[in-house]
Amino acid sequence: VTLLENRLRSELRAESELITPESIVPLRLPSDTERAPGVLRRRVRRQWPPWVIPLAAAAAAVAAIAGTFAVAHMLPGSARGPRPAGPKYSTMPVNYAYTVQGDIYHYTSHGTQYSASATGRYLKVRSTVTGRLLATVLPPRPYNNFSMITADASGTVFVLGAMHDWQRYANSLPRVFRRNQTTPMKFLELRIGPAGKVQQSNLSLPVSVTPGQQPSIALSPEGTRLAMAFGGGGAPAEVAVVSLGSGQVRRWVSPGVSWTPQLSYRGAWTSDGRTLALQEWPVPRNPARQALRGYRLPTVTSVNLIDTLAPGATLAAGQSLMLRPPAGESAPSDVFITPDGTKLIGDTGKSDFAPTRGPWTGELSVYSARNGALLQRLAPWIWNGMDSRPGHGGSPSELVAWSNPSGSRLVLLHPVDDLNILGVLTGRRFSPASAPLPRASGYQELEYALRTASQMVW
């Protein structure tokens, strides 16, 4: 039945996408005189359209049988009940995905030519236990870069955001590009069946975002809702939660803020699918070189916990927390909320690294999601950065990929001996790739990919 249900879901969604957001006709409301006055009167009941009658009948029935559960939700005074418990997070997701570094592009900015690599040129999906490669996915042409990947808690549903990131200059030398900030992003969904069969489909979302809006996405634990954060930097900052099945959207908007809202692809939702952790990212948008010269990393990180079941339509409706780093370190970044919603985890470190000034140091800082207080520091690392051994060098990357409910066991990428390696942090003990993370054949490639691309979801 599960296979049939998955196929049914997929086919219904494919069929529904024949109705595109652009094809929705404008609403034509009747004139105001056709509206009934504010008090319900018996004589106007006959004028109601036929479909109102069952609703009125249901209301009458419930008035007679108070507390009838099946229809109470439709009636005044009913409160939305708690959602069913979400995924238990007792086991790791069955699959993981990561992007792979792609081509080197030469691009121009401020009149100067630079080179850069497209880090999400394509994406791979592998089985957690065996490391078996299940899919290699390329962005649909003319898109050329996956800049966003996110997954549900089970590791069977992935959403990918494809960016038409590089545009060739007209009549330019070959392979000279500029960044494309305005073409709307394209979203794809991957569903992985129990036997590892991959179904790929395009998502037609009612919310359109462009790379210039600095978007980020996070799929809900049960895989049915996609949170999208974008805007800010002087423009309105927005978070939208889209139901992938029906296309329904709930939005939170704050006008004209200086920061950019940012969701972690891996740890933005609590396991009950109710709370979203949103980081307020104070990086200047499209800064001039002069502005960048004076730019300093932020000293605190603002996190907004949004209760998606509570009323409110602005980001101010959420609970705001200020996360302060340990003394002398940079503010936490890439903040991850534990599935039980009790802690926030971010990576912190000394930000003024330079080879002549000594090693770069950092760790994970764990904060209370109740008041933002720093609770503990975990997994410290040292990075010399001068290691010339083959495969060494690069930059340190401490990245939480998965957490059990309380955050007492984490799977993370952790800098050890000038290498970022994958392992499990239990309490304060880091074990490279041990149970529940067997050394699967794909992990070496994942580690390598993370040294250069740093995008993965578990």
Add this chain to the structure above:
Amino acid sequence: VEGDVAHLSDFTAAPRARTAGPAAACTQEDTGCAELGAAAHAVTALYQSHALGLTRLAFIVLGDRQSAEDVVQEAFCGLFRVWDRLPADANVLGYLRVSVVNGCRTMIRRSKRTPRALPPRQREALVLRYFADLPERETAEAMGISRGTVKSTTARGLAALSRMLREDQ
């Protein structure tokens, strides 16, 4: 109306931001509802948020784009007519969903259209459960039947689909 919208179910909170401004995204050019006041603004904002999902729902049930659009338009016009009588905490999205499901039934009855591969109720149940991702309780509300009937109707629909797939193969 502004205050009312703030207390509606979670799905209706978003339109409140759109209705807050003086222009409120409701102009003669794009909606034909200018000068109709706060109810029009609120219903138009709801339409902007939910028309796509509801039109897709109706389209899957009916299999016809024009009919689906008509059903959804009628659902929103109906909501507009009764807007002032709605209690502050009414589940407007649930109300619209019921309207759309009933509108589809009426459309099927009136047009005497050939039913799609499955009986209409089974198709409704499968669409609400597997396309709209509604839990059994909300599916029951939208269809006006009990949860037990939702379970049995869904099971029968899946069994029929499975049978058809086997026959196809």
